[in-house]
Amino acid sequence: MKFLRLTLLIASKDLRSEFRTKETLNASLSFALAILVLFSFAFDPDSDMIRQIAGGLLWMVFAFSSALILNRGFAREVPNDCLDTLIASPVSGAQLFLGKTVANYVLLLLVEAVSLPVFGVFYNANWARRIGLLALVFILAAWALAVMGTMFSALTVNLRLRELMLPALLYPALVPALMAAIQLTNLLIAGDTVGKEDQIWFRLLAGFDAIFTLLGLALAETVFVG
Amino acid sequence: MRNPILYLFAAVAAVLLAWDLYQVFMILPDELNQGMIYRIIYFHVPAAMVAFAAFFASLVASAGYLTTKEMRYDSFSASAIEVGFVFATVNLVTGSIWGRIIWGIWWTWDARLTSMFVCWLLYAAYLLLRRAIDEPAQRARLSAVLSIFAFTDVVIVWKSIEWWRTQHPGPVLSIRGGGGMAPGMQAPLYWNALALALLATILLVLRMRQEAARREIDSLRRQAYAL
Numbered sequence: 431m432k433f434l435r436l437t438l439l440i441a442s443k444d445l446r447s448e449f450r451t452k453e454t455l456n457a458s459l460s461f462a463l464a465i466l467v468l469f470s471f472a473f474d475p476d477s478d479m480i481r482q483i484a485g486g487l488l489w490m491v492f493a494f495s496s497a498l499i500l501n502r503g504f505a506r507e508v509p510n511d512c513l514d515t516l517i518a519s520p521v522s523g524a525q526l527f528l529g530k531t532v533a534n535y536v537l538l539l540l541v542e543a544v545s546l547p548v549f550g551v552f553y554n555a556n557w558a559r560r561i562g563l564l565a566l567v568f569i570l571a572a573w574a575l576a577v578m579g580t581m582f583s584a585l586t587v588n589l590r591l592r593e594l595m596l597p598a599l600l601y602p603a604l605v606p607a608l609m610a611a612i613q614l615t616n617l618l619i620a621g622d623t624v625g626k627e628d629q630i631w632f633r634l635l636a637g638f639d640a641i642f643t644l645l646g647l648a649l650a651e652t653v654f655v656g
Numbered sequence: 657m658r659n660p661i662l663y664l665f666a667a668v669a670a671v672l673l674a675w676d677l678y679q680v681f682m683i684l685p686d687e688l689n690q691g692m693i694y695r696i697i698y699f700h701v702p703a704a705m706v707a708f709a710a711f712f713a714s715l716v717a718s719a720g721y722l723t724t725k726e727m728r729y730d731s732f733s734a735s736a737i738e739v740g741f742v743f744a745t746v747n748l749v750t751g752s753i754w755g756r757i758i759w760g761i762w763w764t765w766d767a768r769l770t771s772m773f774v775c776w777l778l779y780a781a782y783l784l785l786r787r788a789i790d791e792p793a794q795r796a797r798l799s800a801v802l803s804i805f806a807f808t809d810v811v812i813v814w815k816s817i818e819w820w821r822t823q824h825p826g827p828v829l830s831i832r833g834g835g836g837m838a839p840g841m842q843a844p845l846y847w848n849a850l851a852l853a854l855l856a857t858i859l860l861v862l863r864m865r866q867e868a869a870r871r872e873i874d875s876l877r878r879q880a881y882a883l
Contacts, residue, residue: 581805585798591788598784602777603805605770606812630819641808649801652722656797 436521440529444503445536454502455537462495462545466552475553484555485615489608491549492542492575493601499537500579501596503530504587513587523651527580531646535576542568559621567618570635571611577639578603581646584653610634662861665854672851679844687841693757696750701829702849703746704772706856708810710740711779715807718800730796731867732860733803734786739859741779743852748776759823767816768824775813778806792874 448454469487473479507513516526546568550557557564579600586595610631617624624632680698687694714736721729751769756762763769782802789795817826828836829845837845 585785585801588794589788595785595788599781599802602774602781603809605774606809609770642805645805645808649722649804652797653801656793 433522433525436525437529437532440516440521440526441532441536444530444533447506448533448537454499455540458495458498458537458541459544461498462491462541463548465491465494466545466549470552480553480555481620482616484549484553484557484619485612485617487553488546488549488615489571489612491545492538492572493604493608495541495545496534496538496575496579497597497600499534499541500575500583500600501593503534503580504583505592508587517654523654524647526654527584527646527650530584531576531580531643534580535573538572538576539568542572555619556621557619560618563624564615564618566632567611567614567635570632570639571607573639574607574611574635574642575604577642577646578607581642581649581653584650606634607638610638659861662858665858669851669854669858672847672854676844676848676851684841684844690758693754696754698845698848699852700747700750700754701845702852703743703750705849706852707740707743707747708814709853710736710743710856710860711775711803711807711810714740714803718803721796721800725793727792727796727871728864728868730792730800731864731871733800735860735863735867737779737782737803738863739856741776741783742859743856744772744776744779748772764823766822766824767820768813768822771809771813771816775806775809778809782806792871 466487469491473483504513507516517523521529546557549555579596582596582599582603586592586599589595613628613631614624614635617628676698680695684695686692714733717729717733717736720726721733751772752762755764782799785802786795786799789798816822817824825836829842
C-alpha cells in the first residue's frame with residue numbers, strides 16, 4: 431500500500447507541476463497537430479487510403495509527439511539538482527520510475543484523446559465504430575510508450591547528448607508495440623472484427639507491457655543509484 | 657596475440673572453414689528447388705547463431721556486471737555485442753542477397769526480417785550509447801541495462817517464424833523441430849557454425865584485451881593528473 435501511495439505521490443507531483451505550466455502538453459499537442467497536417471500533403475486522403483494508413487499515421491503522430499513529453503519527464507528534474515534530491519528521498523527507485531511512468535502515461539493519453547477526434551475531422555474517418563476495442567489498444571500501447579520512454583529517458587538523463595540519444599534508443603525498442611498498435615488500429619478504424627489471426631497483436635501488446643514494466647521496476651534502482 | 661590457445665582456435669577455424677567450403681561447393685549437390693543459391697544458408701544461418709550467442713553472452717555478462725560491479729564483465733559485454741553486431745550484419749546482408757534471388761526482392765517487411773532489423777538497430781544504439789558516456793562506471797551500468805532490454809528482441813526474432821506466418825521460411829533444422837533440410841546438408845552447416853563461433857571467440861578475446869589496455873591507460877592518465 432505504501433508502495434502505491436509514494437508512487438502516486440510522485441505521479442501527482444509531476445502532473446501538478448505540468449498542469450501549472452502546461453508547457454510540455456502544449457508543445458506535444460501542437461507538434462501532434464502539425465504532423466497530422468503535414469501527412470495530409472503526403473497523400474490524397476480519400477476513404478480507401480485512410481483505411482490502409484490510419485493506424486500507421488496515428489501511431490507515428492503519437493510516437494513522435496510523445497518523445498517531447500518523455501524527454502521532459504526527467505529533464506525537468508535536472509536544474510536545481512532535483513533528481514539527486516528525489517533519489518536521496520525515501521522514495522525507492524522503482525517507485526520513482528513507476529510514478530514518472532504514470533505521469534507520462536496520463537499526459538500521453540491526453541494527447542491521444544485530443545488527436546484522435548482531430549484526425550477524424552481532418553481525414554473524414556469514422557473512428558468510433560469499434561470504440562471499445564480501439565480504446566483498449568490505445569490504453570495498452572500508450573502504456574508501452576510510457577514505460578519504455580520513461581526507462582530510456584532515465585537512462586539518458588545525465589548524458590551530454592540526451593535529446594539525441596532518446597529517439598535512437600526508444601524507437602527501435604518500441605517497434606514491436608507500435609507494429610501491434612498499428613495493425614489493430616487499422617483493423618478497428620476500418621470497422622473490421624479482430625479475427626483469430628489478429629489476436630496475436632493483442633497478446634504481443636499485453637506481453638510487451640508486462641515484460642517491460644517488470645524489467646523497468648527491477649532495474650530502476652540500478653539506473654538511478656547504481 | 658601471443659596466446660597459443662588463440663592460435664589453435666584460429667587454425668581449427670581455418671581448417672574447418674576450408675573443409676566446409678570444399679564440402680559446400682564441391683561435394684553437395686544443388687538444392688532441388690533453389691539451385692545453387694541455397695548454399696548461402698551455410699553462412700546466413702551460422703552468422704545468426706553466432707550473433708545471438710554473442711548477444712546472450714552479453715546479457716549474462718551484463719547481469720554479472722550489475723551484481724558484481726567488476727569492469728571485466730563490462731568489457732566482455734561490450735566486446736560480445738561488437739562481435740555479435742558484425743555477425744548480425746552478415747546475417748542481414750546474406751539474407752538480403754538470398755531474398756533477391758529467390759523472392760525477387762531485396763527486402764520485405766515480414767516479422768522475421770523486421771524483428772532482425774530492429775535487433776540490429778537496438779545493438780547499434782547500444783554502441784552509440786557507449787560512445788555518449790565518458791564516465792566508465794556510468795557507461796558500464798547504463799549499457800548493461802540496455803543490453804538486458806535489447807535481448808528481449810532477440811527472443812522475438814527467434815520465435816517470429818513460429819508466431820507469425822512469414823515470408824521467411826519456418827524452422828528447417830532438425831534441432832528446432834523443423835527437419836525440412838536433408839541431414840547430409842545439415843552437417844556442414846553445424847560445422848560452419850562452429851568455425852564462425854571460434855572466429856567470434858578470437859575476435860572477442862582480442863577486443864577484450866584492447867578494453868583492458870584502455871582501462872589501464874585511463875587509470876595511468878588519472879594517476880598522472882593526480883600527481
